[in-house]
Amino acid sequence: MLNYAIRRLLFAIPTLLIISFLIFAILDLAPNDPTGNLPLTIPPEVREKIRMALGLGDPFPIRYLKWLQQFFINEPLNIIEQAFGITIGDSENRLRVQSWATRSPVVDLIIERTPQTLWVVGMSYVVGILIAIPIGVISAYRQYSVFDQVGTFISMIGFSVPTFFTGLLFIVIFSSTLGWLPSIYDTTHEVTDFASFWFQVKQMIMPVMVLALFNASQLSRFMRASMLDNLSQDYVRTARAKGLKEKVVLLVHVLRNSLIPVVTVIALGIPQIFGGAIITEQIFRVNGLGQLLIVGIQGADIPLVQTLTFIFAILIVFFNLVADIVYGMLDPRIRYE
């Protein structure tokens, strides 16, 4: 197992290097001028100097290696320094990945935006899991019952209707028609007493529910299929024959085994928490990571977009690895050699 994990980790390194190169190359070789948005009155020689100041003077391979160095060596060193309050080497002159639009280090912007995303999107993932598991269990246990038919139909709808439509529909219904919930997520809001806590809950309901509905419908389909696979196994008959209560059979024996594949699906979905909620953040004006990416893309802020996209890629590779390892640990039938 440990061997397998180490081998996978070693294999992840070249994968990530290739991905980082692809991302860097796509963004860098594209026909795009970072000074294109500046006023036309700027003379060409000044424009050239601006380009040099943005670090565009070096040839492509050098810029790629410099970016790699900044991303993999300089930024982690900075984070260590901030975390422990120590100085390693020449930290004043260490180059950091700078955003072109704000001229501040990209990593600081990302750290600033992460809590909002984690709160809203992470919460929706948790809510989605909590909805999906009971629905999946009951639909599988009472297969072809009314509950199962309705549940399957609703999960098909939740799975098919895109979040940008459910989000807008929720706004039309709950905020412009009924006026119950605010349509814009106010990130500067601080929770100090019960009234402000209630406001925070109210403004989180819509974005969280939109995403939770989508996650729950995907997960409940997996949960149902996995429960159905397990309910027909021999060990279930044995458990019943031993005289165990139906509740124990279902919730201890079957549920535990059915959760194994679902846990890996959940792990595989975690990177989406960070990157996949771009649309929901856009609808409800949550200024999280997805919104940062959109602003970066619209403003052609290449270093910001490169770094964010690459961080998403790291998360995907990492959680793929986690999913495989967790699966191997939970299911003793799986042997990685």
Next chain:
Amino acid sequence: MSNASNVVAAEEMPQHRSLWGDVWSQFRTHKGAVAGAAVFFLIVLGVVLGPYIHTLDPQFLDIRNKNLGPSLAHPMGTDNLGRDTLAQVMAGGRVSLLVGIVAMLLSLVVGTAIGVLAGFFKKLDGPLMRFTDLFLALPLLPLLLVIIMLFRDSLRAAFGPETGIFLLIVFVIGITSWMQTARIVRGDVLALKEMEFVVAARSIGAPSRRIISRHILPNVLSPIMVSATLGIANAIITESALSFLGLGFPSDFPTWGRLLYDGANFMQLTPERVIWPGLAISLTVLSVNYMGDGLRDALDPRIRGR
């Protein structure tokens, strides 16, 4: 149930039962799939033939009649420039469905090619599957957004504003959605390759390309067809998401996603502008997903005929 009806059919008509006849009779027993197929057919029909019945030009500006609610002349109302929403939804649907179908075809061709090559030729298996894993690890939506933002202007300059953006979007959706097809096809080809009829074909000296085209491809058709339906749904959702983020089609050449994006700013005033295009996307995707479910059951020989 289907078994009984098959027996009856066989007694009444002594002709041989074809594979596709069996598939069709199984498909018909899946109520959701039949309803999905009917709805999808109606949507396609409405989008293709609708503009001949409701003949208003979707781009005709009628400022005096702006922000109207539904009426006989404008069944879905008008937008803030007085354009007819129904005509726009129909025109947008043509583009959305075309993007869905063309992007799906592209992703099927790429996915099938990579899947067959990886499954059939042992030497290519490792590299091609690593390549597929690499694509699966890419954060797709951010990359799609970035590619469109960066290459939009040059392609529009090269092919004209409408063709340029169409080609770009179809291409980027197609080349980022072939991975699942490739994996499924590879798995099936690996199993097929060891079967007796392929060994027999090889033993009489058939070249690889003929074995692939004659024996392998017809047998992997069913997973490809299921991927095709799901691919259309995926492509339509991706295109709408891109347009919804303002990085897809322009508003003078709208798709359903773009109509939704433009309508979102007038949600309080004319909620119809959001509801109709959104409903169109949702119904299309829902019906295509149901069709895919039914098709998967119908094409699975372990389920068919039970």
